[in-house]
Amino acid sequence: MYRLKIVKLSQIELEDEFRSNDEDLGLELDIKRNGLTNALMVEQKCDDKYILVDGHRRFRALQHLGIQEALCQIEEHSSTEERIIKRLREEFHTKKRTPSDVEDMIEYLLDKGYTVKRIASECNVTVPTIKKYIRGLDVDPKWKEDQKKANVGHHVMTDLHELKITKEKKEFFKEKYLKKEINGADVKELKRVTKMDAFARIPKKQEKSCLTEVTYERKSERNRINNIVYQYRLTAGYDEESHTYVYYDLIEKLKAIEFTLGNKYFVDNLTPIQHKSIGNLLKEIQTLHNPDSDWENASN
Numbered sequence: 001m002y003r004l005k006i007v008k009l010s011q012i013e014l015e016d017e018f019r020s021n022d023e024d025l026g027l028e029l030d031i032k033r034n035g036l037t038n039a040l041m042v043e044q045k046c047d048d049k050y051i052l053v054d055g056h057r058r059f060r061a062l063q064h065l066g067i068q069e070a071l072c073q074i075e076e077h078s079s080t081e082e083r084i085i086k087r088l089r090e091e092f093h094t095k096k097r098t099p100s101d102v103e104d105m106i107e108y109l110l111d112k113g114y115t116v117k118r119i120a121s122e123c124n125v126t127v128p129t130i131k132k133y134i135r136g137l138d139v140d141p142k143w144k145e146d147q148k149k150a151n152v153g154h155h156v157m158t159d160l161h162e163l164k165i166t167k168e169k170k171e172f173f174k175e176k177y178l179k180k181e182i183n184g185a186d187v188k189e190l191k192r193v194t195k196m197d198a199f200a201r202i203p204k205k206q207e208k209s210c211l212t213e214v215t216y217e218r219k220s221e222r223n224r225i226n227n228i229v230y231q232y233r234l235t236a237g238y239d240e241e242s243h244t245y246v247y248y249d250l251i252e253k254l255k256a257i258e259f260t261l262g263n264k265y266f267v268d269n270l271t272p273i274q275h276k277s278i279g280n281l282l283k284e285i286q287t288l289h290n291p292d293s294d295w296e297n298a299s300n
Helices: 025-034 056-064 080-094 099-111 116-123 127-138 141-150 154-161 167-178 184-194 204-234 240-261 272-289 295-299
Strands: 003-008 040-046 049-054 069-075
Touching: 025 056, 040 080, 049 056, 049 069, 049 080, 056 069, 080 099, 080 116, 099 116, 099 127, 099 141, 099 154, 116 127, 127 154, 141 154, 141 167, 154 167, 154 184, 167 184, 167 204, 184 204, 204 240
Parallel strands: 040 069
Antiparallel strands: 003 069, 040 049
16 A cells, blocks of 8 residues: 655655656646646655655656645555566556666566566566566677667667677668668668578678678569559659659669679579570560660660
């Protein structure tokens, strides 16, 4: 059971809150306009001393606004571990903290002898939910610092760290993610590709180029959609913007064909029927491009 009481902020102690101390101007403005709508959760340490359990952002906002006291939900004194469980239980239902903050709290409890099953039970969540957050425990601490500074996704950094490629290649794609040159969806695709049997047979020196091209291909998805629209626009008549876009898209596709046909392992293993099919299609393309040309002479 708990009770509600107005408590002076000076009587409330803070312990490791497992979150950043950045000022929240939006929250301050809301409190200034509407007052404190949710009581702080505290535990009574003694007659006039309390420990803050939940509401650190609200507590700091009140301090910045110069407010001296606040309505508190007062609970019985417990241990640091039990207070962290209370914070986690609250967090899993409000989603106010970053995944990094949640991971730090879970890691603290694991270090104190808690099991994943016990944490899940006391927080009223499933074991897989807890396991999702502890995937990143083995991530390089420097990566975690970089992630927090860049304010990018915690789980995506974990996915990058788990890629089955060399450390140097992981660092390369991590930097691209930190600079927002690739996104979480790109990283998920990298994760899928690196698990393919075909990828395992790629020479190591070509893995980086292959994966980089995969990220470019994902970026080109929007271009392919745009190209559909421009292609249909050109069926209605000439339009410079559409024509230019379709032209450069065609050049890229022809380069891809050139790259494929330049691969001797591909060409040398084509069946006679496959050779003939490709040859016929190339003749059709040449005819469409220049109806008056002699394909046989042009190809020699």
